[in-house]
Amino acid sequence: MNNLWVFGCSQVNGKFNIQEISERWPEILANKLNLKIKNMGEIGASNDMIFKTVLSNYNKIKEEDIVIVLMTFKDRFLYGDKNMSPVNPENEDVYLELSDTDFFELNLMRNLLSLYFLSTKHNNFFLSFVDGNWFKLLKKFNITLPMDKIIVLPKISIFDSFSIDANNKHLTVKGNSEMAEYFFKKLHFSN
Numbered sequence: 001m002n003n004l005w006v007f008g009c010s011q012v013n014g015k016f017n018i019q020e021i022s023e024r025w026p027e028i029l030a031n032k033l034n035l036k037i038k039n040m041g042e043i044g045a046s047n048d049m050i051f052k053t054v055l056s057n058y059n060k061i062k063e064e065d066i067v068i069v070l071m072t073f074k075d076r077f078l079y080g081d082k083n084m085s086p087v088n089p090e091n092e093d094v095y096l097e098l099s100d101t102d103f104f105e106l107n108l109m110r111n112l113l114s115l116y117f118l119s120t121k122h123n124n125f126f127l128s129f130v131d132g133n134w135f136k137l138l139k140k141f142n143i144t145l146p147m148d149k150i151i152v153l154p155k156i157s158i159f160d161s162f163s164i165d166a167n168n169k170h171l172t173v174k175g176n177s178e179m180a181e182y183f184f185k186k187l188h189f190s191n
Contacts, residue, residue, distance in 0.1 A: 004035040005061055007050050008070030010170060011130055011158060012041025021173055026068075028180035033187070035066065044085060047071050047111040048078030054115065066187065067125040068151070069115055074108040074133045075099065105137055112137075119149040126150065126187070131157040151186045 006012050006026040014024030023031075030037035040053050054069060061067055076085040077098070084095045112127070112134055119125040128151040129135075135152075138145065153161040161182070163175035171179060 001034075001036045002062060002064040002066075003038045004030040004033060005038045005040060005057065005065055005067045006070070007040045007054050007057075007068070009041060009045040009050070009072040009076075009130070010043040011072070012039060012070050013043055014039075014041070014171070014176070021176060023176065025171065025176040025179040025183070028176060029183050029187075032180065032184045033066065041070075042083075044076070044083045044087075045072060046076035046078050046083045046085070047074070047108060048076075049083050051111045051114055052078070054118065058118065061122065061125075063123065065124065067119075067122060068183065069119075069125075069127050071108075071112065071115070071127065071129045071134065073130060074104045074137075077104075077107055105140070108134065109137055109141060109143075113143075116145055116149065128153065128183075131159075151183065154182065 004026065006029075012024075012026060014021060014026075024039070026039045026041070027037050038057075040057065042049060042053065045053070050069060050071065054067075073085070076083060078084070079094055079098065084098070086095070086099070115127055119127060126149055155161045158164070158171075158179075159169065162178040163172045164170065165172050165175075
């Protein structure tokens, strides 16, 4: 059986949800596609960590597998082996010292372009994003990418596109079903 590989943060991992959720969107999507799930989401993952996880698994991905990388917010980054973010920095002083808009933007673009390059080497490798910052940055840096490898959410962010728990900003049971259905339609259309 072929695999559905999904990489990302807690929006992929789903274990941060307050609601009891038996199936997260990657598992629902894998079932719809009749694939085995390889959910590589990590709570609090930065785009650096997501890219690192893709790289460490890249040679295990078979040509028939489907890969979805859900990039996360631009203000998260990897410092040594620690994911740093404004919500839960393990070392707030380091986070504040290293974080600025230019750093965040260049880091997001570096990860986006690196992942996009990997996607061109595999027929079923797609990128998506929790928010619209990537699109603004492509315009800012005057970079054009073919959209055949990018799955754009229906609205500007995951929070506007699907049902979200207002308390913890993660997908509800309904939101997981909505997101799985949305990706299913996009993948079905692209194949």
